[in-house]
Amino acid sequence: MTRWGMVIDTDRCTGCGACVVACHAENNIQTVGEEEAGRGRAMHWIRIERYYEGEFPDIKVRFQPVMCQQCGHAPCEPVCPVYATYHTPEGLNAMVYARCIGTRYCANNCPYTVRFFNWFSPEFPQPLERQLNPSVSVRSAGIMEKCTFCVQRIHDAQDVAKDEEREVRDGEVRTACSQSCPAEAIVFGDLDDPDSRVSELGERARAMHLLEELSTEPSVIYLRGGR
Amino acid sequence: MASFGAEAVARSHEENLIRPLTAFRPKLFIGSLVTGAVMALLFYSWGYQIFNDIGVAGINRPVFWGFYITNFVFWIGISHAGTLISAILRVTQAEWRRPVTRCAEAITTFALMIGGLFPLIHLGRPWVFWYMVPIPTYRGIWPNFSSPLMWDILAITTYLTGSLLYLYLPLIPDMAILRDRALKENPKTPRALFFRIMAIGWRGTLQQWHSLEAGIKAMAVIIIPVAVSVHTIVSWDFAMAVQPMWHSTIFGPYFVVGAIYSGVAVLMVAMYLLRKGLNIGEYLSDKVFNNLGLLFLAFAMMWGYFTFAEHLTVWYGNEHIERLVFDERIWGRFSPFFWTMMFTNVLVPLAILPWPKGRSPLGTAIVGFSVLIGMWIERYLIVVGTLSFPRLDYTVGSYAPSWVEMGIFVGSIGMFAFLYFSFVQTTPIVSIWEVREGHHLEVKAQRQALAAAREEP
Amino acid sequence: MSERIHAAFVSPYDVRDALDRLEQDGVSTDDIEVRSSAPLDHDVFPKRHGVHSRMPWMALTGAVLGGTGLFSLVAWSATIYPLPTGGQPLIAIPPTGVVTFEGVALGAILFTVATVLYECGLPGLWSAGTGPLDHHLADDHVLVTVKCDEGASMDWAAKALETARE
The missing domain is CATH 3.30.70 (Alpha-Beta Plaits)
Structure with missing residues (x-):
């Protein structure tokens, strides 16, 4: 059985933001504009959290890319009254847009604050609508959304593998963020395959989960930054 | 013929009750118009929000819930005035309950209707709210009964059904009394028709009384645990989430006590206004206010105790993330709200209610109003206070309501008042037959005392 | 005649x-x-008129039916269309217990009211209240x-x- 997972090496992350842009392009995420962003309604399925250590001028900046952690025991899932979010057999925390009625309970119960709500319907002014990804639906107002681990890419790879009557190879599926990361800080793969890169990296001593104390069993593993 | 004199006085009191139902009262009519206009604000704002999307509200990320959920909890809390109090008083057979039950039960029903509206108002896509109703369709949409929101729906449906029926059952004989009067005077008026329909053919036979009383008793017993479950479940909307200062086992009882507290507060204000406006001081007497004032005082202390217990455990536990929310509430950004709440909810009641003079109609109404403000703030603190501080520091947020949220809030108060005005003009606000029954029981006690006195040598 | x-x-x-x-x-x-x-006091009218009510038993029946009904609905629908959430079992007993309780209460309420209406013969005759002395009742x-x-x-x-x- 496949269990999709991700490893993020915070030592490698330079905070360039390429992953954020790639994610927006891949997943048809709306850009809300200055005013709305100022009201805390910016939508970035992946964000780069910046933390500062030390006093100026002896200051150190740490970057921590955060997206949906695809928790094994996801707090967001059971609270949804309409099964708009549930757990797939491949360990994904799926979001069913058509079912969502917009109670926003899942977002409240997400300790990582990585769920995003469409306060207004998205607008893609000319010619931006031409770059929309046809494999991903555009979400209308009143619907929750979040990182899907680029599920459309997973499905594409699985289709190809099925046609060629083989398993999906390690490294065959790359999420938009991992593909665009110049420092190769983000690695995606199957955590259940002991030979995959994510499994190997995930066993390193530096491996950790975000907010591990909540035992949400995330599928995203962080490699602690060196001091 | 002293008894005839007493009868005549009782009749004239009853006339005071019945007058708003049989004659045009300009004050009540104007009241309906004004409150109806305020109610229209709710529907205008809500319509505006539906057409222009939920984003016109001030909620954002991470404060995904704001005024709407605050008002939801507030109104559902108020709904605990009536049915619960009336049921407890009925089960314990407190004689002074008789004039109180009806106006209390009406508060429950109307507050529940409004409270039940808010989860719909707050939905991102309110037109598909029926996805939460278990209707088997080809689309395969089915609700998740593990979600606290589904518990909410079930509990509120049960409570609303129960309170409506619990309000209506004791109303049937009163409607029959009004029907009999109206049929004698003029059977052709619309009022006569209304009373005739509402009385559904009640005749008042021994069997009917027996079954009705058995039914009311059973309902009173059932509705108490339902009321407790409703606000417990509302609190579990928060307590089931892993957010700081929400994830607490104390929330169930804390919310139930807070709900009854705010419910009694509305009851005190409403009873004061009814007494003033309808001139029915013989029924809503000083004694009733005094007794409810004592109950009110007890709940003030219980609420204070729960609030202390909740905050003490958080402070003592000293978990980083809980302390963050705690500190902002006590000393930080939300401290003006918190200390106002402590003033209105603890200091004011404890300063006024212990004194017999403080438990006058005006005194209890003032405390009631003060507590209402405080209880609204409490819910605001719980909703916004926690959501503003997520676990990952990077996403700290803030919240300010938009005019849409304000309009809906003000409109909901107007709606409550409008429904109450309408109720007063269609229903005797004090249960006539229950008061009559109390009168019969008094006569019986007098006769027994008399007989006992005769037997003594 | x-x-x-x-x-x-x-x-x-x-x-x-x-x-x-x-x-x-x-x-x-x-x-x-x-x-x-x-209502006339029972001391004044000892049970000579054979009034009776099945009330508590009917309420109890409603409670049992409502509780089992809702529990079965939840358990059955979770089994035929399994959607796991949050690592919870498909038929998670604690949340289902909450639902079942509301079913118990709703069943009891509906049965109580139905019993009252049935035993009282309500909704009754349209002619109620039109009897020759009926306005005396209002007094x-x-x-x-x-x-x-x-x-x-x-x-x-x-x-x-x-x-x-x-």
């Missing part, structure tokens, strides 16, 4: 005396109807109606009621 005699009483105690006399005269309790605008008087099928019994019934009225 069947006729009815109506009488209005101010005091329930007079009604009791009248009923005593009717009983002495051998009138079947089925032919007597006592109506009032407030808190007690109405006694005796059904009789012969002129003779009419005589004694009239006499009995008259004596009772004093």
Whole structure:
């Protein structure tokens, strides 16, 4: 059985933001504009959290890319009254847009604050609508959304593998963020395959989960930054 | 013929009750118009929000819930005035309950209707709210009964059904009394028709009384645990989430006590206004206010105790993330709200209610109003206070309501008042037959005392 | 031929005396109807009129049916269309317990009201309230109606009621 997972090496992350842009392009995420962003309604399925250590001028900046952690025991899932979010057999925390009625309970119960709500319907002014990804639906107002681990890419790879009557190879599926990361800080793969890169990296001593104390069993593993 | 004199006085009191139902009262009519206009604000704002999307509200990320959920909890809390109090008083057979039950039960029903509206108002896509109703369709949409929101729906449906029926059952004989009067005077008026329909053919036979009383008793017993479950479940909307200062086992009882507290507060204000406006001081007497004032005082202390217990455990536990929310509430950004709440909810009641003079109609109404403000703030603190501080520091947020949220809030108060005005003009606000029954029981006690006195040598 | 005699009483105690006399005269309790605008005390009217109610039992039946009904619905729908959430079992007992409780309460409420309506014969006749003395009910008087099928019994019934009225 496949269990999709991700490893993020915070030592490698330079905070360039390429992953954020790639994610927006891949997943048809709306850009809300200055005013709305100022009201805390910016939508970035992946964000780069910046933390500062030390006093100026002896200051150190740490970057921590955060997206949906695809928790094994996801707090967001059971609270949804309409099964708009549930757990797939491949360990994904799926979001069913058509079912969502917009109670926003899942977002409240997400300790990582990585769920995003469409306060207004998205607008893609000319010619931006031409770059929309046809494999991903555009979400209308009143619907929750979040990182899907680029599920459309997973499905594409699985289709190809099925046609060629083989398993999906390690490294065959790359999420938009991992593909665009110049420092190769983000690695995606199957955590259940002991030979995959994510499994190997995930066993390193530096491996950790975000907010591990909540035992949400995330599928995203962080490699602690060196001091 | 002293008894005839007493009868005549009782009749004239009853006339005071019945007058708003049989004659045009300009004050009540104007009241309906004004409150109806305020109610229209709710529907205008809500319509505006539906057409222009939920984003016109001030909620954002991470404060995904704001005024709407605050008002939801507030109104559902108020709904605990009536049915619960009336049921407890009925089960314990407190004689002074008789004039109180009806106006209390009406508060429950109307507050529940409004409270039940808010989860719909707050939905991102309110037109598909029926996805939460278990209707088997080809689309395969089915609700998740593990979600606290589904518990909410079930509990509120049960409570609303129960309170409506619990309000209506004791109303049937009163409607029959009004029907009999109206049929004698003029059977052709619309009022006569209304009373005739509402009385559904009640005749008042021994069997009917027996079954009705058995039914009311059973309902009173059932509705108490339902009321407790409703606000417990509302609190579990928060307590089931892993957010700081929400994830607490104390929330169930804390919310139930807070709900009854705010419910009694509305009851005190409403009873004061009814007494003033309808001139029915013989029924809503000083004694009733005094007794409810004592109950009110007890709940003030219980609420204070729960609030202390909740905050003490958080402070003592000293978990980083809980302390963050705690500190902002006590000393930080939300401290003006918190200390106002402590003033209105603890200091004011404890300063006024212990004194017999403080438990006058005006005194209890003032405390009631003060507590209402405080209880609204409490819910605001719980909703916004926690959501503003997520676990990952990077996403700290803030919240300010938009005019849409304000309009809906003000409109909901107007709606409550409008429904109450309408109720007063269609229903005797004090249960006539229950008061009559109390009168019969008094006569019986007098006769027994008399007989006992005769037997003594 | 069947006729009815109506009488209005101010005091329930007079009604009791009248009923005593009717009983002495051998009138079947089925032919007597006592109506009032407030419940009459059980001490005044010991259970001579065979009133009965299945109330607590019907409420209990409703509770059992409502509880099992809702529990079965939840358990069955979770099994035929399994959607795991949050690492919880498909039929998670603690949350289902909450749901079941509401089913119990709703069932009990609906059965209670249905029982009241059934036992009271409600919704009843449109003609209710149009009887010759019915407006006396509104004045808190007690109405006694005796059904009789012969002129003779009419005589004694009239006499009995008259004596009772004093």
